Amino acid sequence: xxxxxxxxxxxxxxxxxxxxxxxxxxxxxxxxxxxxxxxxxxxxxxxxxxxxxxxxxxxxxxxxxxxxxxxxxxxxxxxxxxxxxxxxxxxxxxxxxxxxxxxxxxxxxxxxxxxxxxxxxxxxxxxxxxxxxxxxxxxxxxxxxxxxxxxxxxxxxxxxxxxxxxxxxxxxxxxxxxxxxxxxxxxxxxxxxxxxxxxxxxxxxxxxxxxxxxxxxxxxxxxxxxxxxxxxxx
Amino acid sequence: xxxxxxxxxxxxxxxxxxxxxxxxxxxxxxxxxxxxxxxxxxxxxxxxxxxxxxxxxxxxxxxxxxxxxxxxxxxxxxxxxxxxxxxxxxxxxxxxxxxxxxxxxxxxxxxxxxxxxxxxxxxxxxxxxxxxxxxxxxxxxxxxxxxxxxxxxxxxxxxxxxxxxxxxxxxxxxxxxxxxxxxxxxxxxxxxxxxxxxxxxxxxxxxxxxxxxxxxxxxxxxxxxxxxxxxxxx
DNA sequence: TATTTTAAATGTAAGATATACACTTCTATT
DNA sequence: AATAGAAGTGTATATCTTACATTTAAAATA
Numbered sequence: 001x002x003x004x005x006x007x008x009x010x011x012x013x014x015x016x017x018x019x020x021x022x023x024x025x026x027x028x029x030x031x032x033x034x035x036x037x038x039x040x041x042x043x044x045x046x047x048x049x050x051x052x053x054x055x056x057x058x059x060x061x062x063x064x065x066x067x068x069x070x071x072x073x074x075x076x077x078x079x080x081x082x083x084x085x086x087x088x089x090x091x092x093x094x095x096x097x098x099x100x101x102x103x104x105x106x107x108x109x110x111x112x113x114x115x116x117x118x119x120x121x122x123x124x125x126x127x128x129x130x131x132x133x134x135x136x137x138x139x140x141x142x143x144x145x146x147x148x149x150x151x152x153x154x155x156x157x158x159x160x161x162x163x164x165x166x167x168x169x170x171x172x173x174x175x176x177x178x179x180x181x182x183x184x185x186x187x188x189x190x191x192x193x194x195x196x197x198x199x200x201x202x203x204x205x206x207x208x209x210x211x212x213x214x215x216x217x218x219x220x221x222x223x224x225x226x227x228x229x230x231x232x233x234x
Numbered sequence: 235x236x237x238x239x240x241x242x243x244x245x246x247x248x249x250x251x252x253x254x255x256x257x258x259x260x261x262x263x264x265x266x267x268x269x270x271x272x273x274x275x276x277x278x279x280x281x282x283x284x285x286x287x288x289x290x291x292x293x294x295x296x297x298x299x300x301x302x303x304x305x306x307x308x309x310x311x312x313x314x315x316x317x318x319x320x321x322x323x324x325x326x327x328x329x330x331x332x333x334x335x336x337x338x339x340x341x342x343x344x345x346x347x348x349x350x351x352x353x354x355x356x357x358x359x360x361x362x363x364x365x366x367x368x369x370x371x372x373x374x375x376x377x378x379x380x381x382x383x384x385x386x387x388x389x390x391x392x393x394x395x396x397x398x399x400x401x402x403x404x405x406x407x408x409x410x411x412x413x414x415x416x417x418x419x420x421x422x423x424x425x426x427x428x429x430x431x432x433x434x435x436x437x438x439x440x441x442x443x444x445x446x447x448x449x450x451x452x453x454x455x456x457x458x459x460x461x462x463x464x465x466x467x468x
Numbered sequence: 469t470a471t472t473t474t475a476a477a478t479g480t481a482a483g484a485t486a487t488a489c490a491c492t493t494c495t496a497t498t
Numbered sequence: 499a500a501t502a503g504a505a506g507t508g509t510a511t512a513t514c515t516t517a518c519a520t521t522t523a524a525a526a527t528a
Binding site for chain 1: 238239242243244245246247272273285286287288289290291292293295313315316317318319320325326327328329331
Binding site: 441467 | 486487494496497
């Protein structure tokens with residue numbers, strides 16, 4: 001079969017992963033950044049990226065990059081936007097599809113981290129990034145803010161067991177403003193999506209705070225019946 | 235300068251435009267579809283597409299496709315999603331970035347339409363589409379529903395002057411359900427974004443309905459001060 | 469063992485927003 | 499002058515959102 005495709009130009013295609021983590025102790029949202037090990041822009045900071053191969057889908061490529069960097073699979077990841085300005089990469093014309101991922105910061109093996117020259121950096125204090133990566137990060141942040149309001153994705157950034165205080169701190173770190181404690185708890189508990197454990201977190205207070213778990217099955221069931229998650233609080 | 239890019243594979247890159255129009259008379263949302271004039275899938279229905287060239291950005295390519303097809307420029311358009319499954323196009327591996335556009339259905343020149351074998355089809359009665367185009371359309375529709383709730387993009391589908399009944403019909407066509415007349419009018423008018431004209435539309439009723447115009451400047455001003463558009467009505 | 473300290477946990481009232489709902493007005497046509 | 503058909507209008511109720519301060523639990527210390 002012959003057709004008109006063969007007269008068309010071909011392009012380098014990359015994926016870039018904006019990887020968010022949440023530091024419970026510092027109550028800060030962080031980004032996993034890489035010190036680039038090749039030209040152009042060797043030695044500068046970037047998000048994790050890689051080229052799309054012939055035999056892999058975009059999603060596969062993004063997963064590969066994420067897995068290679070973190071050693072983890074089954075992470076939350078979502079396509080964000082495709083950046084296609086002609087001169088966005090000074091090395092060559094490369095179109096890049098950005099993804100954003102959410103991971104529990106403490107799940108990451110420090111060895112793999114070191115091997116990939118990957119570093120967690122607070123979003124309130126980011127270094128200069130190469131190319132249009134800062135633009136990607138800003139878009140991913142805006143997307144995250146919108147997303148956590150109406151989908152229960154914040155839990156991806158926390159361990160399986162977490163306290164309500166930790167959950168609230170996470171939302172405050174994403175919204176970049178304080179949230180009313182009683183209203184927040186009222187709202188999240190009224191959804192009946194959190195299973196209270198009979199165990200307390202005892203690091204940060206004498207009294208201890210009850211652990212909860214997010215009940216995914218219950219959420220799926222409710223969502224199927226038209227329920228809408230909403231934590232767009234004061 | 236030599237670097238590792240040259241060892242990487244290259245890919246065909248396309249853009250596809252999901253073009254929405256609104257038919258005031260039929261009170262229906264429509265899609266501009268093309269009868270394909272080349273292989274593969276010659277003669278089948280598709281959305282408007284084209285290949286990305288070396289010297290144009292993704293956005294430029296999408297604009298080019300849209301302009302060529304409609305003869306219009308400065309249309310509302312937004313990137314939707316990038317489709318990158320390996321075998322999505324049986325002709326060759328092609329990655330495609332989908333855009334969606336909103337246009338006033340009556341702005342389109344019938345001559346250009348005919349020349350491009352472009353046809354308006356009601357979204358409630360779409361033909362089979364090639365490749366993953368149906369998936370694109372479904373995503374675009376979901377996006378549109380969300381978008382018109384919180385951004386004043388619905389006006390892009392109407393003429394400059396429109397009546398409140400027409401606006402409500404448009405929302406009903408997008409939401410696919412009836413909307414309470416008094417609540418709808420109360421809500422949109424309370425935003426004070428519509429300028430009442432001293433002219434009436436007299437086609438559809440003896441009494442006639444007042445024309446309004448959307449005031450973009452006012453919206454921009456309000457939005458700058460934290461105002462949020464919201465027509466997520468009953 | 470009584471007291472202190474620290475963070476966790478809790479409820480209510482007022483205000484704002486969303487919803488449900490039916491009649492009057494206008495004007496061209498007969 | 500009467501009719502017909504679509505445009506235009508207001509209110510009461512329910513629901514959701516917001517603001518806000520005290521009590522509880524338990525470890526540490528006196």
